Amino acid sequence: MRVILASSEVVPYSKTGGLADVAGALPKALARSGCDINVITPRYTGFGARRGDVVSHETGSLIFDDLQVPFGGTVKYASVWLDYLDDAPVYFIDNDEYFGRGYIYGYGDFDAERFAFFSRTVLELAKRLGPPPDLVHCNDWQTGFIPAYLQSVYAGDPYFQHTRTLFTIHNLAYQGHFNPGLLSHLGFGWDVFQYGMEFHGVASAMKAGLSFATALSTVSRRYAEEIQTPEFGNRLDGLLRARRGDLLGILNGVDYSEWNPEIDPHLAAHYSIHDLSGKRECKRDLLREFRLPEDLDRPVIAIVSRLTVQKGIDLIADAIWRILDSGAYFVLLGSGGQSYEDYFQHVRDMRPSQVGVYFGYNTALAHRIEAGADMFLMPSAYEPCGLNQMYSLRYGTAPVVRGVGGLDDTIANFEPTTRRGNGYKFYEYSAERLLEKVYEALLAYYDAETWQALQRNGMRADHSWDRAAHEYLDAYRKIITWRR
Secondary structure, X not given: OEEEEEOOOOOOOEEOOHHHHXXXXXXXHHHHOOOEEEEEEXXXXXXXXXXXXXXXXXXXXXXXXXXXXXXXXXXXXEEEEEEEEOOEEEEEEEOXXXXXXXXXXXXXXXXXXXHHHHHHHHHHHHHHHOXXXXXXEEEOHHHOHHHHHHHOOOOOOHHHOOOEEEEEXXXXXXXXXXXXXXXXXXXXXXXXXXXXXXXXXXXXXXXXXXXXXXXXXXXXXXXXXXXXXXXXXXXXXXXXHHOHHHEEEOOOXXXXXXXXXXXXXXXXXXXXXXXXXXXXXXXXXXXXXXXOOOOOOOOEEEEEEEEOHHHOXXXXXHHHHXXXXXXXXXXXXXXXXXXXXHHHHHHHHHOOOOEEEEXXXXXXXXXXXXXXXXXXXXXXXXXXXXXXXXXXXXXXXXXXXXXOHHHHHHOXXXXXXXXXXXXXXXXXXOHHHHHHHHHHHHXXXXXXXHHHHHHHHHXXXXXXXXXXXXXXXXXXXXXXXXOO
């Protein structure tokens, strides 16, 4: 199979969220499985212009600078750079007008224009790279234009005659709305808007992907079910129910070459399921980093998260004083709304011997928190997949989660009598339910034998990308034969 994976962000080159982790890890696993995979992503320049974007453009080599792209009623040009993720080639689209502005995402209609250009360039670059792709794997609204272009502008192009598309939804809440007046500039006719992009009077790139792709997928089985309901469907649930036969749920994986306490270079000590002693040293190191008293018998409760309502930060804010009254430490790594940053800074100022905060993103610190913490909070309002709960399992840190999306698929509530389960899970969106599970975890924590059973249950789980890649390969094979 010849596959192109298109994504607006790819670790380690660019990142704002979990999409980048998937786009950086899945191609490596696909290549190991024998898939002819090519990754295409923008080459962002102007590094560091906006907090929250992780961008590096000092990698790769220029392979040509004359790619012609029909766009906006004229012909634009792009340069193409090449680097490798293990055995998977990564091609970077370089155009200063659209990607030289120092940020990954901006605001409003210009983002629609930027990523429509990127989508059109993906298809033009495919022609330069060799034989036609069997499948183009599109990811989130930024690439929703690709299926729309293939069904309209390129419908009569013999090169793409047998090319199929898979459109993966990483987060349905972000839909790429824009002014329909831009459609002709982007190269679309009014019929494309009427029958595939129209969303309550505006145009939606997400809806374009959902309407025109050969097949759809999302990043957990539970989220595939949830987005067909009004509660989680973001007003697209009717379309998703209509396409339920084409919708797959494939759980994301973890790159264990990066997230593994046995080899993690960021840790003060290594440890494994067979010898957990190094985790205690990681806890000591974490307490030192946040300048907290080195009481290794007190539990450390942690979060690494965007500080948004989606992540359940309002529940944590409501519960934090009662969590601290239990005697536990609390550490936070993240950024988001200024009001939340100010609030947790206030909590730190009021309880400096119990609380540590770091606002921003720090990869090494994220690893040290996973290793040094005892419990990890993820009380999300919704969570398409989630990765941190799977990192936590691998690091012997008990996740406390709300049972939505991928959190429900990966976490089973621990039962101390049978010693089955790998974390703590509640369903009602309530600070009281979160606290109940925190207290339940604290009871188990103070029984060392029970707690180690819980830790080892989590560390046994296999959420590797190799497992996920085989599911994607099976899906690719089926999609390529559909409607041929």
